[in-house]
Amino acid sequence: MNKMKVYQDLMRIVQDGGRVKHDDMLSAYTFTKTGGEADVLVLPESYAEVQRIVRYTAAEGIPMTVLGNGSNVIVRDGGIRGVVINLTRLDAIHLDGHHIIAQSGAAIIDVSRFALKHGLTGMEFACGIPGSVGGALYMNAGAYGGETADVLDHAVAVDSSGQLLQLNHSDLRLGYRNSAISRNGYIALEGTFALTPRHMPEIKAEMDRLTRLRRMKQPLEFPSCGSVFKRPPGYFAGKLIQDCGLQGTRIGGVEVSRKHAGFMVNVDHGTATDYINLIRHVQKTVKAKFNVDLETEVKIIGESGEVQDR
Structure with missing residues (x-):
């Protein structure tokens, strides 16, 4: 190239x-x-x-x-x-009746706040998710018992040939941390969320409750990639990691959070290689102790090592 x-x-x-x-x-x-x-x-x-x-x-x-x-x-x-x-420049959010239409670069947190402003319920679960709308569509993001599939009506995406696609809820085939968008390699451009009217104080109270839980349980004081692993069937990834005594384990500048074992935090100028090595160490330890394979929720992309001449 x-x-x-x-x-x-x-x-x-x-x-x-x-x-x-x-x-x-x-x-x-x-x-x-x-x-x-x-x-x-x-x-x-x-x-x-x-x-x-x-x-x-x-x-x-x-x-x-x-x-x-x-x-x-x-x-x-x-x-x-x-x-x-x-895609962060594609960040418009607007209202159409009880539907919110949000472009993929908008923060999903901002969509939840927009819903609150307009007295619409259904997006409260997203008030602490740091990702974008596009990421939420791509992986069916969720938290605290709610997920994107619960409220997503339809989406707009682009396929590998550059064709614009209109995808309804059934087309999206939303599953646990995956969707037709991720499986088919589409680019998510827009999501339309179907919500329900509710008194604003009730919506705000629920968002405040979830925000308090997030601040208590998640290591927001350090850079991180969010929840590292998917939930293995019958288990919780964080509990398995905690029961292996891995909290506080550190490779380079990256550490298994002492606050929530499902997170890895950049505590001292850590590198991507530090993250990946720590992920592999945690996977190997959990496999050895519990015979459970931890699958990453975080997406790892790019090339290892130093950039070569090109």
């Missing part, structure tokens, strides 16, 4: 050089504050731009990676080759 040619081509596609960058450190875009360089990073501001970028990379045979707000992802220290699309 001729990186500078791709950079120049994408500047023409989005017609704004300030939204195309090369050799940009992805640590600036992830919650863990880790990650190497992207060959070329582009921040589209319309669905049509996303479609054009997808079609361009497909036609040129250029690898493409989609990055939302970086809350549930670990980018390896070697960075990402090809083109990285960052």
